[in-house]
Amino acid sequence: xxxxxxxxxxxxxxxxxxxxxxxxxxxxxxxxxxxxxxxxxxxxxxxxxxxxxxxxxxxxxxxxxxxxxxxxxxxxxxxxxxxxxxxxxxxxxxxxxxxxxxxxxxxxxxxxxxxxxxxxxxxxxxxxxxxxxxxxxxxxxxxxxxxxxxxxxxxxxxxxxxxxxxxxxxxxxxxxxxxxxxxxxxxxxxxxxxxxxxxxxxxxxxxxxxxxxxxxxxxxxxxxxxxxxxxxxxxxxxxxxxxxxxxxxxxxxxxxxxxxxxxxxxxxxxxxxxxxxxxxxxxxxxxxxxxxxxxxxxxxxxxxxxxxxxxxxxxxxxxxxxxxxxxxxxxxxxxxxxxxxxxxxxxxxxxxxxxxxxxxxxxxxxxxxxxx
Numbered sequence: 001x002x003x004x005x006x007x008x009x010x011x012x013x014x015x016x017x018x019x020x021x022x023x024x025x026x027x028x029x030x031x032x033x034x035x036x037x038x039x040x041x042x043x044x045x046x047x048x049x050x051x052x053x054x055x056x057x058x059x060x061x062x063x064x065x066x067x068x069x070x071x072x073x074x075x076x077x078x079x080x081x082x083x084x085x086x087x088x089x090x091x092x093x094x095x096x097x098x099x100x101x102x103x104x105x106x107x108x109x110x111x112x113x114x115x116x117x118x119x120x121x122x123x124x125x126x127x128x129x130x131x132x133x134x135x136x137x138x139x140x141x142x143x144x145x146x147x148x149x150x151x152x153x154x155x156x157x158x159x160x161x162x163x164x165x166x167x168x169x170x171x172x173x174x175x176x177x178x179x180x181x182x183x184x185x186x187x188x189x190x191x192x193x194x195x196x197x198x199x200x201x202x203x204x205x206x207x208x209x210x211x212x213x214x215x216x217x218x219x220x221x222x223x224x225x226x227x228x229x230x231x232x233x234x235x236x237x238x239x240x241x242x243x244x245x246x247x248x249x250x251x252x253x254x255x256x257x258x259x260x261x262x263x264x265x266x267x268x269x270x271x272x273x274x275x276x277x278x279x280x281x282x283x284x285x286x287x288x289x290x291x292x293x294x295x296x297x298x299x300x301x302x303x304x305x306x307x308x309x310x311x312x313x314x315x316x317x318x319x320x321x322x323x324x325x326x327x328x329x330x331x332x333x334x335x336x337x338x339x340x341x342x343x344x345x346x347x348x349x350x351x352x353x354x355x356x357x358x359x360x361x362x363x364x365x366x367x368x369x370x371x372x
Contacts, residue, residue: 005335006037006328007084007142007161007295011315013112016046022316024070028077030320034328036336039084039108039142043070047091055091064097071101084142086110089123098130108140108158117150124154145297149189149289157291161313163298165282169274172196174267175281176220184223186284193220195268198253209268227280229273232266275305283310302327307334 008031015022024043031040047063048055055063067085074083085101087093087109101109109131111124131141132155140158143151147162165175175190194201194208201207209231212220224230236252239259245251250269252260262269267277279296286294297313300306302323312331318324 005293005295005311006034006331007039007041007159007311007313008034008037008319009041009297009313009315010043011317012044013046014315015317017050019050024073027316028074030316031074031078034332036332037082039082040074040078041110042067042074042083042085044086044088044112045070046088057092060092061094064093068097068100080105081107084108084110086112086144087127088112089127090120095127095130098127102130102139106139108142110142110144112144117148120151121154124151128155149187149285152289152291155290159293159295159311160291161295161297163296165278165296166275166298166300168192169271169278172199172274174274174277176223176277177281177284179219184284186281187288190281190285191216195274224267224277227277229276230264230266232262232268232270232273233264234260234262234269236260272301272303272305275300275303276308279305279308299324300327302330307331 010022010027012022022043027043031037045063045066047059071083071085083106085106087098087101089111098109111127131138135156137156137158141155143157143160145162146152146157146160147164152160168175172195173192174195176193177184177186178188178191179185180188193212196202197210199208202210205211206213206216209217209220236258239257241257243257243259245259248261249259250262252258260269265273267273282294282296293311295311295313296309297315299315299318306327307330309331312328314324314328314331319328
C-alpha cells in the first residue's frame with residue numbers, strides 16, 4: 001500500500017537560519033530511500049541572510065532562479081508528480097515563478113512564509129486568483145507553518161503543517177477545546193493551558209492548571225479523560241553539579257541541579273503525555289476545518305504518541321540520521337501496513353455519550369513538570 005501520510009521536507013529554512021546550506025545531491029539521495037512518501041519538498045533557496053527583513057529584489061530573483069533549477073533537477077531524479085515547489089509571497093517573489101510552476105504541471109504548490117495572520121491574509125489574497133477558480137482550487141495547495149485557525153479557514157487547503165503542537169508541549173503547554181452549548185467545539189482555536197510550575201503564566205489567573213476556575217478545570221479533566229491521559233505524579237530533588245542522569249531521571253531545573261523522577265505518567269511531568277493531548281486536539285480539528293490533512297511537523301521522540309500521528313512532515317536535516325531516521329522509518333512501515341499498528345483513538349461522540357469524565361484524585365500533583 002502506498003504511503004499517503006509522509007512529506008519529506010528539505011529543511012532549507014531552518015538550515016539557512018543557522019547559516020548553513022543543504023547539498024542537493026544528498027537530499028535527493030535521501031528522498032530516494034523513501035519511495036512511498038507522498039511528496040518531496042523542493043530544495044528552495046532562501047534569499048538574503050537570517051534576520052534581514054528586506055533582502056532586495058535582486059537577491060530574491062536570484063534565489064528564485066536557483067530554486068527553479070533545483071526543481072528541474074529533482075523532477076528528473078524523482079517522480080515529478082511528487083515534487084512540491086514552494087512559492088514565497090511574503091519575501092516578494094514575483095508571481096511569474098508561481099505561474100511557471102503551474103505551467104510546468106506541478107500537482108501541488110506549497111505556500112511558504114505563512115505564520116502570522118494579518119500580514120499573511122493580505123499576502124495570500126494576492127495569489128488566490130492564480131490558485132483558485134470560483135473558490136475551487138486548481139491544484140493541491142500546501143501551507144507551510146500554518147497553525148492559525150483563521151488561516152486554515154481562509155480557503156480550501158489540501159494540507160498544512162505546523163510544529164507548534166510539539167514546541168508547545170515541550171514548554172509544558174496543552175491544547176484544550178472550548179465548549180459551545182456544552183459540547184467541545186474543535187473548529188475554534190484551542191485554550192492553551194500551562195501546566196509547568198516554572199511557567200510565567202502561573203501568576204496569571206486563568207492560564208495555568210493551578211489557578212483555573214472549577215468550571216474550566218472540569219472541562220480540562222473531561223478532555224484529558226477522552227484522551228486517556230492523567231495529570232501524573234513525580235518528585236524532584238537536588239543533585240551535585242556535574243551529575244549524570246540515572247535511568248528514570250530527567251532534568252527538572254538543570255541550572256539549579258535539580259532532577260525529577262516520574263512516578264505516574266501524565267501531562268504535568270511527561271512530554272509524551274502532553275504530545276498525546278495536542279495530537280488528539282488537532283486530529284479532531286482536522287475533521288471539521290476546511291483542510292484535508294494536517295501534517296505534524298517538528299522533531300519529536302521515538303515514543304508511542306509519535307506514531308499516533310497519521311500525517312507527518314519529516315525535515316531532512318533531523319530525519320536523515322540517528323533517532324530521526326528511526327522515527328521516519330517506523331512511520332513508513334506503519335503507513336505501508338495500513339496503519340494497523342497505530343493506537344486507535346476512541347470516537348469522541350461515542351465516548352461522550354458514555355459520559356466518561358473524571359476529577360483529579362487527592363494524590364495528583366498540580367502544576368509540576370516541564371521536561372527540557
